[in-house]
């Protein structure tokens with residue numbers, strides 16, 4: 058690889074990583090409340106299709122994004138209800154949500170007399186800065202060559218970080234995920250905190266989904282997001298439940314994804330490797346990172362919320 | 375104890391409960407309870423394990439919603455939907471099992487749920503406020519320490535200050551002294567008095583009648599969920615209170631004979647064990663326990679007792695030293711090998727280490743012996759044996775409140791302990807380790823547990839009794855060892871021991887240094 062390729066890879070990593078940042082930060086917020094929502098894939102797909110639809114109808118990108126977030130949150134509300142109010146097994150509920158969301162998104166893409174499938178988007182997110190600072194070598198494109206949602210993703214990660222560790226509400230959120238009984242005794246409304254943050258997580262997953270259909274590949278196709286929802290769940294662990302680390306984890310993954318494409322175009326001997334094997338690269342990377350991070354004494358420092366996945370019932374003993 | 379112009383007794387009530395009912399799974403934990411708490415008093419709540427004390431307290435604190443009944447706060451009808459409501463109305467509770475978030479700091483625990491305005495969490499300001507509050511009440515704390523780093527005594531201090539930070543008028547303390555050293559209890563009583571003198575009301579739950587006599591103004595007694603009467607503390611002797619609680623006279627058993635102990639069943643030489651955080655907390659401990667004697671280990675909790683017990687029964691492999699059960703070297707052996715060599719262990723942490731909270735009582739009773747007949751035939755389990763053996767042991771060891779098919783964690787503390795001891799004794803051990811066996815137990819259950827320990831001794835079992843309760847150590851042990859900072863700092867025959875002498879050793883004054 059030469060220099061241009063390196064920059065190209067890094068630039069592409071930012072693009073591929075951006076939807077993952079939204080979804081991962083969303084899932085971090087959800088899990089910090091003690092709720093495991095494995096339905097990210099479903100929520101992202103719903104966000105992708107409704108966001109695309111919203112922009113398709115109005116030509117307005119912001120409207121599409123808002124619709125995607127609302128619909129992502131709406132889907133997560135189902136999970137919130139089953140896991141917080143009904144206290145069913147969160148893994149089962151989350152997996153059901155993933156399957157349901159995927160099916161529904163695919164159906165919505167084909168439904169109606171004028172199905173969305175195959176259509177290009179009426180609008181798409183473009184880089185904000187053209188010329189000027191964006192043309193500075195290397196740092197220009199890497200820092201200033203992106204579309205608005207990339208900058209929004211940095212803002213979201215920064216804001217989530219501040220919220221979690223520097224605000225009173227963030228303190229309640231962390232306490233609810235660690236030890237809901239103690240939080241309740243201290244006067245925190247555990248269910249309310251959990252509901253709110255599951256919805257926030259859903260909205261961010263929806264936003265991540267919309268990034269695919271409105272920025273990365275602005276056409277509606279049946280399988281627009283790959284396995285991004287599942288990857289986001291893994292990245293939460295990789296990021297050890299800290300929003301800032303999610304940015305780096307997402308870009309690392311984005312880079313790995315990009316590198317496998319680049320390798321395929323490099324010619325001999327790389328092109329001899331079956332592309333299906335290369336496609337595994339990012340996942341192998343994720344697995345290795347997880348093993349390294351979660352093995353031995355480091356696991357305890359990881360910071361998984363202690364009450365993650367455990368239903369809470371005030372009068373339980 | 376003064377309020378603004380109390381016209382009659384009614385207006386002087388801080389809290390009143392009328393006809394309160396609360397049932398769990400069809401069992402009435404509170405049955406038509408009436409309860410009155412005056413302003414400026416320390417009010418003790420007494421009752422056997424499972425009598426419904428914690429339930430009543432939790433209703434007052436808004437944690438449980440009563441099935442029926444009314445509550446009046448300062449004379450006005452009130453409904454608490456959550457602890458948040460209760461705290462906002464000035465009612466706060468310190469639970470039997472502390473409610474502090476372990477990996478947050480002291481100051482963060484103060485701020486948690488606090489209704490102050492502002493969204494920013496100002497760590498520096500919070501820590502200053504926390505430290506200042508601690509100084510004001512003579513309860514020093516380190517506001518930047520994380521809860522898991524604190525001893526139970528310190529954690530309790532944090533709990534009290536947390537409620538004072540909320541400025542509560544009614545303070546509920548559910549068995550606060552069960553985990554405290556005598557000195558810490560003394561300090562707590564002082565704080566309670568101070569709060570009562572400020573016009574606040576304190577509810578105090580305890581099984582120790584001596585403490586109730588010492589600190590409370592009045593007493594309410596619960597039995598089987600019902601209020602069976604209240605008295606002014608000054609009007610009742612400890613024996614009267616015990617009779618009200620259990621409905622009969624009680625004498626706590628003590629060792630009376632001095633038998634000649636037999637051969638050595640447990641020999642420990644220069645044992646070293648690490649604590650949870652990798653530091654050595656048992657530093658070269660050596661002692662022997664002979665058949666038919668009870669050896670007591672006194673010491674303030676956190677001086678390595680827990681790790682010593684873990685090291686002795688294989689739950690944690692010692693870093694150095696030797697452990698022999700009779701003449702088997704079990705130093706590095708598995709837990710199962712320890713069990714087969716004849717060691718039984720009643721840990722301090724009954725639920726979790728001792729019992730599996732989610733399994734039924736029958737299953738828990740068989741948890742160690744299930745590999746052998748009658749519980750299994752070959753590789754197959756025999757369900758009927760679980761039932762019949764379970765029923766026999768539940769009957770024989772007087773485990774009350776067992777509901778078939780429901781998890782054991784629903785039992786009250788005393789009954790959990792009886793079930794646990796039943797299982798350990800049924801293994802027919804040569805060595806029995808008892809760690810704080812009567813902590814949190816009512817007088818009746820304490821009596822049963824002490825009798826069981828003495829019966830095992832009479833049967834020729836070597837008993838190692840690890841405890842902070844000096845009365846109990848002096849009543850049961852043949853010999854006493856004192857543990858301080860991971861070492862044995864003193865040894866004596868019980869005949870030569872006094873509470874004062876033990877207290878000094880427990881505080882770290884070595885035998886030679888005493889005058």
Ligand SMILES: Nc1ncnc2c1ncn2[C@@H]1O[C@H](COP(=O)(O)OP(=O)(O)OP(=O)(O)O)[C@@H](O)[C@H]1O
Pocket residue numbers: 372373374398399401402403421422423424425426427428429430470775784785786787788814816
């Ligand atoms: N959350 C709960 N779920 C189910 N059963 C419960 C619950 N809380 C209490 N009980 C049952 O209600 C009864 C009263 O329990 P409670 O904890 O109030 O007793 P207690 O007087 O505090 O006993 P102890 O001295 O052991 O603390 C017991 O039979 C107990 O098993």
Ligand SMILES: [Mg+2]
Pocket residue numbers: 427428429470548
């Ligand atoms: Mg209780």
